[in-house]
Amino acid sequence: MNNAMFDLKSYLFAKQQKINKTLDKILTQESNSKRIVSAMRHSLMASGKRLRPVLCIAAAEAAGGTEENVLYPACALEMIHTYSLIHDDLPAMDNDELRRGLPTCHVAFDEATAILAGDALLTLSFEILASNNKRHFKKEINESKRLDVIKSVAIASGFRGMIAGQMMDIESQGSKLDSNKLEILHFSKTGALIEASVYSGAVLGGGSRTQIEQLKSYGRNIGLAFQVADDILDVEGDPKVMGKAARKDADLDKSTYPSVIGIEKSREFAEKLVNNALKNIDSFGNRSDPLAAIARYIIERDK
Numbered sequence: 001m002n003n004a005m006f007d008l009k010s011y012l013f014a015k016q017q018k019i020n021k022t023l024d025k026i027l028t029q030e031s032n033s034k035r036i037v038s039a040m041r042h043s044l045m046a047s048g049k050r051l052r053p054v055l056c057i058a059a060a061e062a063a064g065g066t067e068e069n070v071l072y073p074a075c076a077l078e079m080i081h082t083y084s085l086i087h088d089d090l091p092a093m094d095n096d097e098l099r100r101g102l103p104t105c106h107v108a109f110d111e112a113t114a115i116l117a118g119d120a121l122l123t124l125s126f127e128i129l130a131s132n133n134k135r136h137f138k139k140e141i142n143e144s145k146r147l148d149v150i151k152s153v154a155i156a157s158g159f160r161g162m163i164a165g166q167m168m169d170i171e172s173q174g175s176k177l178d179s180n181k182l183e184i185l186h187f188s189k190t191g192a193l194i195e196a197s198v199y200s201g202a203v204l205g206g207g208s209r210t211q212i213e214q215l216k217s218y219g220r221n222i223g224l225a226f227q228v229a230d231d232i233l234d235v236e237g238d239p240k241v242m243g244k245a246a247r248k249d250a251d252l253d254k255s256t257y258p259s260v261i262g263i264e265k266s267r268e269f270a271e272k273l274v275n276n277a278l279k280n281i282d283s284f285g286n287r288s289d290p291l292a293a294i295a296r297y298i299i300e301r302d303k
């Protein structure tokens with residue numbers, strides 16, 4: 001049974017502060033191009049929720065590790081996420097002008113710079129995941145765990161994960177998918193990186209094989225719930241609160257949970273996924289209070 005009194009707001013605030021400080025430090029590294037760093041900084045340091053790195057840290061803590069063990073790898077996950085947002089906003093994809101409350105990268109800079117900023121964040125993330133020095137991991141993490149995480153994150157963000165989801169999303173515009181196909185699309189596009197964030201924290205935090213499997217299932221459930229909630233927010237959310245455009249899915253004639261199964265059934269489905277996620281982490285006791293609170297937050301959030 002998880003603790004409903006857990007103070008998620010304070011937990012998120014403390015973790016977001018640490019993550020932001022670390023991301024800022026990473027971006028102070030030398031580059032021969034000031035412009036590329038400015039573009040990376042523009043998108044990365046804008047006000048994101050930092051959900052993926054927070055999940056990585058919370059999973060590590062649930063598995064018996066510490067924030068310090070995973071802070072840099074957690075930041076690498078945020079870089080991959082930010083790269084995907086920069087590229088998703090491009091004119092060739094969703095053509096959005098507002099992201100995280102700021103002009104999108106290609107509007108603030110230009111298309112070529114935005115493409116390169118996304119590429120640079122993606123490659124930097126793998127440099128960080130592959131580095132095993134004191135700066136990136138306070139404690140030595142054995143090489144096989146690091147390789148496992150690198151491979152899992154690469155699969156989740158590549159052509160068997162996020163990129164496949166994005167391609168399916170583009171291909172399916174204008175047609176209605178059935179709920180099975182939609183689940184595959186949504187899990188690939190958004191859920192896979194969320195699952196990989198939890199998995200990475202569990203592995204690097206030193207979880208047992210059983211704990212890693214339980215946390216991975218939790219990640220899978222909340223990953224899909226996140227995208228169902230995102231579909232609902234696109235219908236009901238306030239662009240001023242979200243810091244991005246709403247009603248885009250209908251404009252682009254995309255298949256979403258509300259358009260395929262209706263808004264009430266979408267809410268019920270998201271609720272069911274979160275309940276499954278809570279069951280997955282039941283045996284962790286109060287060490288998984290942050291993860292339980294995040295699971296509920298994912299479907300109750302307004303941005």
Ligand code: GRG
Nearest residue numbers: 048049050051084085087088100166189190230
């Ligand atoms: C272009 C390679 C490539 C992939 C794009 C994830 C993705 C695939 C595109 C993002 C498009 C999108 C808006 C998807 C909906 C779900 C989602 C990822 C929302 C944004 O994530 P949040 O809410 O954003 O965690 P913040 O800004 O808080 O980090």
